[in-house]
Amino acid sequence: MKVTVVGTGYVGLVSGTCLADVGNDVLCLDLDTDKIRILNEGGIPIYEPGLEAMVRKNEAAGRLRFTTDIEAAVAHGQIQFIAVGTPPDEDGSADLQYVVAAARNIGRYMKDYKVVVDKSTVPVGTADKVRAAIAEELKARSAGIPFSVVSNPEFLKEGAAVDDFMKPDRIVVGAEDAKAIELMRQLYAPFQRNHERLIMMDVKSAELTKYAANAMLATRISFMNELANLAEKLGADIELVRQGIGSDPRIGYHFLYPGCGYGGSCFPKDVQALIRTASEAGQGLKVLQAVEEANEAQKHVLTQKIVKRFGTDLSGMTFALWGLAFKPNTDDMREAPSLVLIEELLKRGARVRAYDPVAIHEAKRILGEDKRIVFAQSPIDALVGADTLAISTEWKEFRSPDWDAIKAALKHPVVFDGRNLYDPQHPRKAGLEYFAIGRK
Ligand SMILES: NC(=O)c1ccc[n+]([C@@H]2O[C@H](COP(=O)([O-])OP(=O)(O)OC[C@H]3O[C@@H](n4cnc5c(N)ncnc54)[C@H](O)[C@@H]3O)[C@@H](O)[C@H]2O)c1
Numbered sequence: 303m304k305v306t307v308v309g310t311g312y313v314g315l316v317s318g319t320c321l322a323d324v325g326n327d328v329l330c331l332d333l334d335t336d337k338i339r340i341l342n343e344g345g346i347p348i349y350e351p352g353l354e355a356m357v358r359k360n361e362a363a364g365r366l367r368f369t370t371d372i373e374a375a376v377a378h379g380q381i382q383f384i385a386v387g388t389p390p391d392e393d394g395s396a397d398l399q400y401v402v403a404a405a406r407n408i409g410r411y412m413k414d415y416k417v418v419v420d421k422s423t424v425p426v427g428t429a430d431k432v433r434a435a436i437a438e439e440l441k442a443r444s445a446g447i448p449f450s451v452v453s454n455p456e457f458l459k460e461g462a463a464v465d466d467f468m469k470p471d472r473i474v475v476g477a478e479d480a481k482a483i484e485l486m487r488q489l490y491a492p493f494q495r496n497h498e499r500l501i502m503m504d505v506k507s508a509e510l511t512k513y514a515a516n517a518m519l520a521t522r523i524s525f526m527n528e529l530a531n532l533a534e535k536l537g538a539d540i541e542l543v544r545q546g547i548g549s550d551p552r553i554g555y556h557f558l559y560p561g562c563g564y565g566g567s568c569f570p571k572d573v574q575a576l577i578r579t580a581s582e583a584g585q586g587l588k589v590l591q592a593v594e595e596a597n598e599a600q601k602h603v604l605t606q607k608i609v610k611r612f613g614t615d616l617s618g619m620t621f622a623l624w625g626l627a628f629k630p631n632t633d634d635m636r637e638a639p640s641l642v643l644i645e646e647l648l649k650r651g652a653r654v655r656a657y658d659p660v661a662i663h664e665a666k667r668i669l670g671e672d673k674r675i676v677f678a679q680s681p682i683d684a685l686v687g688a689d690t691l692a693i694s695t696e697w698k699e700f701r702s703p704d705w706d707a708i709k710a711a712l713k714h715p716v717v718f719d720g721r722n723l724y725d726p727q728h729p730r731k732a733g734l735e736y737f738a739i740g741r742k
Pocket residue numbers: 308309310311312313314331332333334337385386387388400403404421422423424456457458459460567568
């Protein structure tokens with residue numbers, strides 16, 4: 303099938319590439335000329351395991367192309383995915399300007415029937431706005447061309463995006479006319495050969511499903527983070543509690559890991575946007591409001607532990623920091639807890655010597671030139687000249703460290719672990735002080 307993907311970011315690039323991989327003819331559009339230039343010159347603008355090889359393979363096969371030409375992109379696909387950003391507006395609601403602009407472009411240039419599929423995360427009612435924007439453009443040029451608008455939210459996780467797209471737990475499609483439903487079934491047929499994964503519903507329910515999923519996952523994390531803080535006060539160990547409750551199949555083990563807060567481009571903004579949608583509908587979401595507050599507080603928990611141990615004035619101290627990305631296997635630093643920690647440390651006069659396997663270039667872009675922050679070449683290099691070590695991302699390569707080498711390198715042998723990566727006995731046996739989240 304001929305598919306156009308509007309927006310070649312995390313979601314657009316992964317979706318376009320995976321759809322090309324099952325044989326579709328995909329054209330990806332972005333207005334960011336740098337992004338498209340990088341892709342057309344054989345590079346890749348984001349780090350996502352497995353993606354680059356897949357992009358090159360499908361490009362070579364002639365099934366995947368990248369363009370900044372809006373008219374050509376609209377002409378190409380009968381199916382037009384909208385996968386542009388929906389960042390938070392000042393009041394927390396989702397800013398729909400990019401979605402509406404993409405819809406307008408489709409309306410402006412379409413010459414035949416299109417299924418416009420909204421893959422961006424958007425509030426309930428957005429499909430109506432997309433429909434209205436397209437209809438207005440068609441009317442302006444007196445063109446009576448039929449089109450359908452479908453909601454198809456994306457559930458991929460960064461760092462596992464290719465796998466999530468190729469082997470989805472479910473594919474939610476909100477569609478209300480027979481032609482669009484048939485085309486969406488055809489498009490997703492290769493992804494559900496052995497299991498029925500398509501969940502068809504009305505458009506509004508599909509739009510809400512996306513927010514409900516992220517809000518539920520964020521709720522589990524904030525719940526566990528608050529319990530971890532409590533466990534610490536009561537002398538219990540949250541890791542044992544986690545195992546104790548996760549073994550109940552009604553609860554399960556996923557998304558119960560306490561830490562220094564959730565980050566990323568989705569949970570923080572989607573929780574806020576859902577709260578906003580609810581308040582516009584005249585309803586409070588008390589649980590979700592607490593989820594957000596708890597997460598904001600949790601991003602300061604490592605700093606609080608550091609201040610408790612070393613005092614409020616950290617001038618003259620250097621903190622080795624392992625992990626900058628908001629989670630492992632990505633270079634994305636949007637809303638990363640590491641950014642809060644770095645800001646807090648610098649504010650108190652400390653310096654930072656940070657290491658991340660892939661996010662250093664992104665950290666340099668966000669943090670700019672600052673002599674107080676040095677980027678190290680390896681985890682061990684980050685310890686050189688450092689007083690103590692803090693950890694904010696659960697990268698695999700941090701999981702089995704040489705505690706004796708860490709002890710020897712640090713001026714103050716103290717470790718602040720924001721991701722509960724270790725059995726506390728191991729660093730302690732090596733003579734280190736060890737602080738984690740809700741651990742004994
Ligand atoms: N990142 C994720 O893991 C993830 C997962 C599921 C859903 N989502 C949702 O998907 C959407 C996209 O997220 P993302 O992380 O891919 O964003 P992103 O910022 O990485 O990419 C969006 C891209 O859209 C481009 N763009 C904006 N307006 C455009 C237009 N009119 N025409 C063409 N291109 C345009 C931008 O230049 C940018 O490259 C958001 O709504 C997000 O909430 C994200």
